[in-house]
Amino acid sequence: MMRKWRSKYWFSAAICFFGIGALMALAYVCFLLSVDFATAGFSLLVVVVLISTVGSYVSSVVLSLAAVGCLSFFFSPPIFSFRVERREDLVALLAFLTTSIVVTGLAAKVRRMSEEELQQTRTELARFARVAILGELTASIAHEVNQPLAGVVSSGDACRRWLASEPPNVERANQSLERIIRDADRASKVVERVRGLVRNAAPQMVAVSLSEAIYEVVVLTRAEIEQNRIKLETQFADDLPPVRADRIQLQQVCLNLIVNAIESIKEYGGGPRELLVSAEKDKSDGVLLTVSDTGVGLDSEKMEDIFNAFYTTKPQGMGIGLAISRSIIEAHGGRLWASGNAPRGAKFHFTLPHHDREVA
């Protein structure tokens, strides 16, 4: 926040400085051309209005005063003095002030609206990409719900038999019921997670445990990983600090990187088929996450292209996943990049700041 405020301050100062220079130069030129008061005033007003569209209220007021000063110095008798004697000068001052302030206000409003719109478009695009990735994982997610349901059905059948036996075995029946509840809970958690990822909610920056957030989405890809006979390994350092992030968007990025890795391993076809997700503390107290695969890998000249929107190496890919992932990580104040994995495959890394750090 501090840095933002300071940069704004310097920007205002620079605008005032260059604005005053421009006004003085223009006034001098007008004076040399000996144009009348009205024409000079109008020319200066144009400059003030233009600068007001980018500046702040303070710079608008300063520039209005400077413009009126120039007018009174060069064009309003007594010439070469700032003394204001005529009513026209006061009217000019009023006109400059109101025009510049109104223009500044309008420009700020337009900027804010388009920023909001951009933000909303970004959020919607991210959600769209999330839904697309969940679409790819439909079979895996269905499996993850089906497993506990199979447990529920078997335990239910068992429970009925324990109760029907002579004498009823209430203890075992209770154990079956406990398991039914546990399994049903497990299925509902999966559904809840998927719903969380699909929900259209505004991003919320909170302290997130990266390992927990990742575990939740790894579960959704588990069946896909098993079916492709990929060995998944996770290595999370014990001293991982919480990161400041929107949980859903963070999960989206991880999901995207993991699904890409699975697809790459699938495409390569051969073995060994390994997927490693590791997280460690980085130098600046944040977290560095790495997803390494033994898939087809990346050409070194394409390391950056893959982050461009609509660039894709997959036949059904839209090429938005990585572009959105990078914009999400950058909006979180981190970095996302790719590198090669030895002896084969690719690595994707991202950093996220410690949750105490404010995002600049």
Add this chain to the structure above:
Amino acid sequence: MAVEQPIIFVVDDDVSVREGIKDLLQSVGVPVMSFESAQDFLKGPRPDAPGCIVLDVRLPGTSGLEFQKVLIEASIHLPVIFITGHGDIPMSVMAMKSGAIEFLTKPFREQSLLDAVNAGIERDRARREVWKHVSELRQRFERLTPRERDVFALVVTGRPNKQIAAQLGMSEMTVKVHRSQITKKMRATSIVDLARMADSLAVSAGKS
């Protein structure tokens, strides 16, 4: 004759499925042992009893189908019932071809599992009976002297003593003595019985 207590082995990496099946089988009074992975199953000691394996097709590490091959190689002849999360037809065809009893899609109703398990136990029981019978015969056969074995081989082809004697270069009397020894040692009731035993032995020898 007392019926041997069967045992069912459940191999599934998913805790919900594994425990659910275990519970269901226990509720009908069948002893169950459950394993998280194929490796665990192969590692541990297993009771020598008729039974079958309830196996998840999709196991991490070794897939269920690979595991089926490993079992055959390790001469573990337990019948296999596959369970799967999704109705994968090519996979089920392969499984049935390599001798699976049943291919169940999760979640399944108790009756289909219990039917499959009963069929598995029966099949294994029958296999064990045959195996027991053959190994008994083999033990008897091994008690024969080398000369008796030669005579045995010719007797069961139905040749007369005279021809056997000529072929083996011994007197007809000697053949007769060998013959009665063979019948006694093999505990055969007739020449037909002896021929049948020879068949079982040859079949099992051909098998292994």
